[in-house]
Amino acid sequence: MRGPARRHDLPRCRREQTVTGVAILCSGQGAQAAGMFDLISDAPEAAPVFAAARRVLDGRDPRDLVRQASPAELHANRAAQILCCTQALAYWAVLGPASPRPVTAAGYSAGELAAWGIAGVIDAETVLDLMARRAILMDEASPTASGLGAVLGLPRTEIEAICRTHDLHIAIVNGPLHVLLGGAVADLEPALAEAQQRGAGRVVMLPVSVASHTPLLHDASERFGELLRQRITGTRLPPGLRLISGVDGAPVWRLEDGLRKLALQIRQTVDWAACMDSCRAARPQRVLDLGPGDALARMAGEAMPDIAVRSVTAFQSLNGIRHWLNA
Incomplete structure (x- = not known):
């Protein structure tokens, strides 16, 4: 039964x-x-x-x-x-x-x-x-003269090809056809031009002076993770x-896991599309x-x-x- x-x-x-x-x-x-x-x-x-x-x-x-x-x-x-x-x-x-x-x-x-x-x-x-x-x-x-650029209207496979050609990284995924690329400005500019040639609906250089969420910031991510471990202890997520x-x-269930990811996002791609899926699921x-x-x-x-x-x-x-x- x-x-x-x-x-x-x-x-x-x-x-x-x-x-x-x-x-x-x-x-x-x-x-x-x-x-x-x-x-x-x-x-x-x-x-x-x-x-x-x-x-x-x-x-x-x-x-x-x-x-x-x-x-x-x-x-x-x-x-x-x-x-x-x-x-x-x-x-x-x-x-x-x-x-x-x-x-x-x-x-x-x-x-x-x-x-x-x-x-x-x-x-x-x-x-x-x-x-x-x-x-x-x-x-x-951060390397000198680095930043982020947005590309709308191209599939992920084409974005990845552009990144390989221009030594860039996918910094943020906002949706299947909306991503942010990070790296040196000298590489971003020709990459955005290529994306436009490939048929992107829109490309934009963003007013950001660091290549956030890319491996270029590995050292900052490591040091921030250590700072978080020192400063945030003995707390938990309140009810509700x-x-x-x-x-x-993903929802944060364990504080240690959440803090580790909070530090990782400095050097790792942010999946905002997945965040929106999680919000909708709530x-x-x-x-x-x-x-x-x-x-x-x-x-x-x-x-x-x-x-x-x-x-x-x-x-x-x-x-x-x-x-x-x-x-």
């Missing part, structure tokens, strides 16, 4: 009808802008995050920095990583306490460290300090929180991109057309975001 049905024995249609909670997406660098903190600038809940960011920005308040800095300063690796992380943590400090549960947290590139903060594993001050140290390690290990690993989209009622920008919301909307997806940049007020999250 067969025993009681387990969850994975239930009919597929019944499982997929159960939607609950939210998925929170934390962006990496690239979309920093003067108005990125406007909506949360005066929110008292966000003040501790801005204070912590100021300490790792050499005493500069991030709200002043984004309004006063030149584009080059905004996109310098260290400032860029800290600023995008600050935005995610500041928004969550305001929105998190009243957000529906459970929460699925996923972070894109540098945003993955912010996702660990949102999941409640690492406090905001430690996240920002680690982010600053991560950026320094990456700068120290689901944290997604960037390198493979069946959230809402998906919110904490920015900066709305790139993650656009990609999530394509990956999850049956789920409501928005970016904080689409709202006029914090109350508007709160009402949407709890609708």
